Every structure is written in structure tokens, then in C-alpha cells.
Amino acid sequence: MRKYIMIRLLLLFVPGLMIGCTTRSATTIIGSAATVNDNAVVKEQKGNERKVVILSLDGFRADYLDKARTPNLDSIASVGVSGRLRPSFPTLTFPNHYSMVTGLYPNHHGLVANSFFDKKLGRYSIGDRQSVERGDFYHGEPIWATAGRQGIRSASFFWVGSEAAIGGKRPDYWMQYNSKISPLTRIDSVIHWLSMPQETAPGIILWYIEEPDYTGHTYSPDSRQAIEKVEQMDKVVGEMLARLRKLPNRDQIDFLIVSDHGMATYTPEQSINLAQWLDEKDFEYIVDGVPAILYPLPGKVDKVMKQLEQVPHVKVYRKADIPDRLHYGSNPRIGEIVLIPDIGTYIYFSTNPTFVTGGAHGYDNAHPEMLALFAAFGPDFPNAHRIEQPIPNITIYPLLCRLLGITPAPHDAKEQDVERILQP
Numbered sequence: 198m199r200k201y202i203m204i205r206l207l208l209l210f211v212p213g214l215m216i217g218c219t220t221r222s223a224t225t226i227i228g229s230a231a232t233v234n235d236n237a238v239v240k241e242q243k244g245n246e247r248k249v250v251i252l253s254l255d256g257f258r259a260d261y262l263d264k265a266r267t268p269n270l271d272s273i274a275s276v277g278v279s280g281r282l283r284p285s286f287p288t289l290t291f292p293n294h295y296s297m298v299t300g301l302y303p304n305h306h307g308l309v310a311n312s313f314f315d316k317k318l319g320r321y322s323i324g325d326r327q328s329v330e331r332g333d334f335y336h337g338e339p340i341w342a343t344a345g346r347q348g349i350r351s352a353s354f355f356w357v358g359s360e361a362a363i364g365g366k367r368p369d370y371w372m373q374y375n376s377k378i379s380p381l382t383r384i385d386s387v388i389h390w391l392s393m394p395q396e397t398a399p400g401i402i403l404w405y406i407e408e409p410d411y412t413g414h415t416y417s418p419d420s421r422q423a424i425e426k427v428e429q430m431d432k433v434v435g436e437m438l439a440r441l442r443k444l445p446n447r448d449q450i451d452f453l454i455v456s457d458h459g460m461a462t463y464t465p466e467q468s469i470n471l472a473q474w475l476d477e478k479d480f481e482y483i484v485d486g487v488p489a490i491l492y493p494l495p496g497k498v499d500k501v502m503k504q505l506e507q508v509p510h511v512k513v514y515r516k517a518d519i520p521d522r523l524h525y526g527s528n529p530r531i532g533e534i535v536l537i538p539d540i541g542t543y544i545y546f547s548t549n550p551t552f553v554t555g556g557a558h559g560y561d562n563a564h565p566e567m568l569a570l571f572a573a574f575g576p577d578f579p580n581a582h583r584i585e586q587p588i589p590n591i592t593i594y595p596l597l598c599r600l601l602g603i604t605p606a607p608h609d610a611k612e613q614d615v616e617r618i619l620q621p
């Protein structure tokens with residue numbers, strides 16, 4: 198059944214997917230035979246019309262593709278590259294969007310969670326505009342700064358970090374976050390940016406949609422509502438493809454679709470209220486949720502560790518003891534104690550919690566439920582292939598640099614992971 202749907206829709210969408218499926222012209226061999234350090238290639242890039250577009254669909258768990266009807270995403274996979282991204286820990290929105298555009302683990306780029314505490318700058322929280330727009334919270338060099346330094350303009354419709362002047366720089370075109378702006382309006386802007394005259398056009402465009410994350414949280418990833426939302430997002434992708442197809446420069450556009458993390462169902466029975474175990478007065482700051490990050494007052498760490506010994510469904514770490522594979526624990530913004538719950542458990546700290554069933558992420562990135570969507574097509578992805586082993590999402594930054602023909606800033610990703618994506 199699924200195969201049939203895919204083939205039928207391919208017939209509908211192949212013209213759109215011909216974007217970039219033609220052979221490369223001599224002026225557009227970027228990041229393949231040439232090395233990224235080759236200045237001649239960078240110069241050439243400045244003069245040509247190559248473009249890279251990356252869309253993030255928040256909370257699009259990798260296996261939603263097997264659970265929902267997603268003909269447009271399936272058709273991209275059938276002509277381009279598809280696989281699964283392994284998010285960085287913690288598997289949350291802000292750390293992961295910023296990891297994808299810097300190639301750095303959250304421990305290194307400084308967004309160590311959606312909410313955290315910095316001794317000098319104070320509290321960072323995604324709901325607090327002042328902190329979100331303050332550049333010194335963000336370390337590393339985002340792709341728009343790397344591109345700008347090397348003569349390529351950039352545009353962002355809501356990518357995390359793009360609203361702050363990081364190292365004094367924002368993308369050339371950017372928007373202040375407003376979740377009420379519809380996906381279709383966002384598409385209009387992306388198409389406008391792709392249609393601008395070359396003298397002012399961005400070479401890289403990043404955009405973002407909040408779903409299916411929001412619906413996954415509210416109803417759980419196993420719900421009918423989540424699947425319907427996934428199908429709706431697939432239609433948004435279909436609309437984008439139809440609009441791309443009409444552009445005269447369609448053969449010059451690499452198009453990537455990613456997600457920041459997956460989603461897992463948690464239940465009231467397994468959830469934990471830390472207020473039953475701990476005394477709020479022992480803490481400078483508490484971040485509840487997944488993971489929970491505790492900032493005990495000086496001298497209280499041992500006491501708190503003892504109190505947490507019997508808490509079920511949760512791994513409790515002093516920050517220095519967090520397993521190396523999570524690349525987390527040395528940043529001063531991380532509290533002294535980190536609680537990583539098992540899948541199925543949510544952590545509250547509340548005197549009056551409401552225990553419900555819902556969806557959450559933030560868990561250990563080794564869980565398959567946390568894996569996220571990856572698909573790409575365009576002139577730099579000429580051969581269809583599926584990547585079986587998950588790709589660390591920090592690979593996105595050097596991949597984007599390769600597609601743009603620019604030299605990346607220092608990052609944590611491995612060259613061989615970029616090759617796994619670009620392999621012929």
C-alpha cells in the first residue's frame with residue numbers, strides 16, 4: 198500500500214523534484230572535487246547563484262514517516278538522501294537548533310538547555326525575549342556568520358539564535374519570533390528570498406515550523422492527532438515543492454529538511470514530583486522537566502544526592518560523572534546535578550502538579566524515540582540513497598559549509614559523517 202502511494206505521488210511531484218537533479222554546470226562544482234579551503238572555489242561561489250535552503254520541522258520523530266502518509270517527504274527520499282539525525286544531548290529545541298548551525302555540542306556552544314542559569318548573565322529561558330535576543334548567551338559561530346565572513350548573505354525565518362547579535366552579527370534577513378505567522382506566510386518569504394536579484398539574494402536560507410512538536414507534546418506521539426499533524430506538515434512541504442518548481446533557478450537549489458529531536462510518550466504513573474523528595478530552600482535554581490537540572494546552594498550537593506538515591510525511573514548524575522558519550526557536563530552553566538529520566542517519565546518540581554499523559558523529549562539521545570528526520574535533495578545530492586546509521590546532528594554545520602563552498606569555523610563534527618551524506 199505504502200509503495201503504491203509513493204509511486205503515485207512521485208508522478209505528481211517529479212517535476213518539482215527535478216530541482217537540482219540535472220547535471221552540475223562547471224560553475225557550480227562546490228564542495229565535491231574541490232576542497233572547502235580552496236579560495237578559488239569560494240570566489241567562484243560569490244559569483245554564482247547556488248542556494249541552500251534548510252527547513253526544520255520541530256519534533257519530527259524519525260519514525261513518523263512509517264506511521265503517517267507522507268507522500269511529499271517520501272518523494273524527496275526517493276530522489277535524494279534520507280536518514281535519521283541523532284540529536285545532541287539534551288534533546289531539546291534550543292540546544293539542538295543551535296548545534297545544527299554551529300556544529301558544536303550544547304556543552305560547547307553554551308545553550309545547555311531551553312532554560313539554564315549563567316552566573317554572570319543570569320537566567321536564560323526560551324519564553325524570555327530579553328535573554329533569547331541577548332548575543333552573549335550564544336557561543337560558537339553560527340552558519341550565517343561563517344557565510345557572511347566569506348561573502349555569502351543569509352536569511353532566517355525563526356531559526357534559534359538568529360534574533361540575537363552573536364559576535365555582533367545576525368543573518369542579513371531575519372524575523373522576530375512570532376508563532377502566529379502561518380507556514381504559508383513563511384513559504385512566501387522563502388520564495389521571495391529565492392527570487393531576489395543576485396546582488397542582494399541570500400545564499401543560505403533557514404526556516405522553522407513549530408509542528409509536529411506542539412501536537413506531539415499535547416496528545417503524545419502515539420496519538421491520532423500527532424499523525425494528522427505530521428500529514429499536515431507533509432502538505433506544507435508539498436506546497437513548498439510546488440512553489441520551488443516554478444522558480445527559474447530551481448536547478449541551483451539544495452533543499453534540506455531536518456528536525457531537532459523526536460518525541461516519547463510519558464505517563465502519570467511513572468512521572469516524578471521532585472517536591473516530594475527535595476526542599477526548594479536548598480537550591481539557587483531548579484530547572485524541572487526532561488532533563489531536570491539542579492543548582493544546589495553551596496554545601497548542599499551531598500545532601501541532595503543522598504535524598505535522590507531512591508527516586509525511581511531516573512538516573513542521577515553529578516555533572517562531572519555524566520557519561521562521555523553525551524558530551525555534556527563541563528559547561529559552567531550546567532547545574533551541579535543532572536537528572537535524566539527513563540523514557541516514559543516526566544519530572545516536575547511543583548507543590549501542586551497535574552500528572553497527565555503527554556509527549557516529551559530531552560531524554561538520552563541513545564533512545565530511538567529521540568531520533569529526528571533528515572532528508573535532502575538538489576544538485577549536491579545527485580544520487581538517491583538512504584543512510585542507515587543515524588547521523589550526529591552537529592554534522593549539519595560542516596555539511597552546509599560544504600554545500601556553500603566555504604570554510605567552517607572549528608566544530609565538533611567528523612568529516613566522515615559529512616561524507617556519509619554526500620557519498621555518490
Ligand code: AMP
Nearest residue numbers: 289290291323355356357374376407410
Ligand atoms: P520545546 O520546549 O523544546 O518543545 O520547545 C519548542 C518551542 O520552542 C516551540 O513550541 C516554540 O514555541 C518555541 N520556539 C522555537 N523557536 C523560538 C524562538 N526563536 N523564540 C522563542 N521561542 C521559540
Ligand code: ZN
Nearest residue numbers: 255256290457
Ligand atoms: Zn523542538
Ligand code: ZN
Nearest residue numbers: 256290410414
Ligand atoms: Zn518540544
